[in-house]
Amino acid sequence: MITVTVWKKDGEFNKIESKGHAGFDEEGRDIICAAVSALMVNTVNSIDSFTEDVIHVVNEDGYLSLEFIVGPSQDSKLLVDSLMLGLSQIQDSYKKEYLKIVAKEV
DSSP states (O other), X not given: OEEEEEEEETTEEEEEEEESOOOSSSTTOOHHHHHHHHHHHHHHHHHHHHOOOOEEEEEXXXXXXXXXXXXXXXXXHHHHHHHHHHHHHHHHXXXXXXXXXXXXXX
């Protein structure tokens, strides 16, 4: 199962962490892993390319984290909202068996 943990500080996104493997299908054929990875990586790349926000990113096999060094800009908030919409739709489509989203307040 993939677990995406979202930390908020004062109601704003602070950090997003994705870890694990969905186990929906064999490696290289797992559409849930591919979808979550694409959404996460695209969000990181979009924040890096389209905003001035400073972020810290760790990307290793089965693990990706994105942390805002300074609170997110309005543009980053929109990009993260889009990420969360996509992840929620995946979670809902597959009955929470392969993807779990956890929210925490810092």
